[in-house]
Amino acid sequence: MAHCYHLPGAADASVGDELEITGSEAHHAVVARARPGEQLLVTSGDGVIAGVTVVSVDRKRVSVRVDSTERFEQRTPRVTLVQALAKTDRAEVGIAAATELGADAIVPWQASRSVSQWRGDKAERGVEKWRSAVTEAAKQSVRPFVPIVHPLMTTGDVCSMNEQLVVLHPEASSGIDAVPVDRDLALVVGPEGGVSAEERAQFAAAGAIEVKLGPEVLRTSTAGLAALAALSPALGRWHRG
Template sequence: MRVPRIYVDLPLEPDAVIELPSAQSRHLTQVLRLSHDTPLVLFNGNGYDYPAHLVRGARSGTAAIVDAPGAREPLPPLNIHLALGVSKGERMDYALQKSVELGVGRITPLFTERSQVHLSGPRLERRLEHWRGILIGACEQSGRRRLPHLATAATYPAWLNNHAGGGLMLDPQADRPLTALPPPDATITLLVGPEGGLSPRERAIARDRGFEGVRLGPRILRTETAPLAAIAVIQALWGDLGD
């Protein structure tokens, strides 16, 4: 049986007995139906996995004893920042989940001219919390020991005004393919629009701010496919998929 791997927003130290949060406790005992002394793995995003085992499992709560941590997750050779136009429901969830699996280090959701979803106030906070859950679940599944950073969602102009250093912008009409670029520095920003892509005006503004338009072959990719294809190419060329 696969050993469950659970994220906890708690300090983790060898030999410590920790009370697991209610959501994780319910998942372990009521969904996975784990019992006393069952092994599991805990992580809190500090770069380590902590083997552990349950010492109490019941509807009233679950505790675990933490063992010595494993090896520290190495820092990536390339830190990828994904600036992604907000798309509808499952499309956005899918893009976030798979980008985490592919090793993105930072994600900024953007409200652009063609975004069909615009949120503010409590609705935005709930959506951000939902997206954080998507990121955590992807880390649990993929074995990542460092959580990618989810930035607060911003409007496209506000983000671009505060962004320094340019980056790459996916544009199916661009002259250069992504594979023709020279290796980047240690950090790269990838800008991808929502359904329908960035508007011509937004693309022009991005170029004025130092972004280079690049294309991914002869086909038009959907908003949830394009960033994943680009990240996979970037990781294979210059990142850890080439290891």
């Protein structure tokens, strides 16, 4: 598989056009020892993947010629991961893997039991860090769309979302097969301490469905991944058999 780079300019490119990969993406290409004549992939992040051939390389830019382009449509229904803030880098690891598994959008959630607290400038820095992690994961998995990372949300904000809320909780009475797959979904994953009783009540009042994935209690960084994987065949994203 050819290396993939994020290049927003690819969205309007035509076969034969020459484009420049610059900044951190050019640095990555240089580190990967890109050479003239090598074939790469570039993703615009908003629906286009282009096959390109390297024309020239220097330390600050990589010039490429467009050989082919393909435009993709957004998949429906869409799946958003509402990920509670977690200590260390667990949440960041989780959202990167969720991107590889097909999450269409990511919401950082300041849950009441989150050890990590994003306030003021820290919230802006945290969102930018998550966006960077998601972009890298989208390149790794050669996705035509880079998932949107929304600003930090409170429980009230999450309850106001238009998607069907699906709260993952080990004490839920229903399994993952209770999730409707004919509408946009928002999978809600709690922090290390779990979703509080007050938050569960708020979500229930907002029409949320509570489901569990099995007898095991999963980490905050893996629960969303398991749910995405379990739902993907029913959503038509993964082939059956």
